[in-house]
Amino acid sequence: MKFDTRARARINVGGAGTFEIIASPGADGLIEIDHINFVVTSAANTITMYDRVTEIVDYPLTANSSFVFDNVNPSLNTLALSSNSAFVMGISNAGSSLKGFVLYRVTN
Numbered sequence: 001m002k003f004d005t006r007a008r009a010r011i012n013v014g015g016a017g018t019f020e021i022i023a024s025p026g027a028d029g030l031i032e033i034d035h036i037n038f039v040v041t042s043a044a045n046t047i048t049m050y051d052r053v054t055e056i057v058d059y060p061l062t063a064n065s066s067f068v069f070d071n072v073n074p075s076l077n078t079l080a081l082s083s084n085s086a087f088v089m090g091i092s093n094a095g096s097s098l099k100g101f102v103l104y105r106v107t108n
Contacts, residue, residue, distance in 0.1 A: 006034060009101065009102045011101055013098050015094050021088065022086060030082075031087055031105075031106055033103070036079075036102045037068040039067075039098070040098060043063050043093045043096045044062050045060070045093045046059065047061055047089060048089065048090035049088070050090065051081040053088075054082070
């Protein structure tokens, strides 16, 4: 699965834990995230983004707050995952959920 045009993945997960948002693209595939946005419902949380299992970043967010990342220059690859890695998000609070979407590309 390799393409240079954007694909979209929906974020609609709830409860404490980690959730695969974009599956691993396979051997030599590299996910590059161009845009991500989501809203945290219900309670304060720490939202963690992972490159398969390696933590990329933590964002502590209050209840009903939103997050937006927009890569205005995709050639910089500011949020590119390791080869053959899934994009995973974690929620720290069992009483809340994330809703939003990710725009990404798979390259090699």
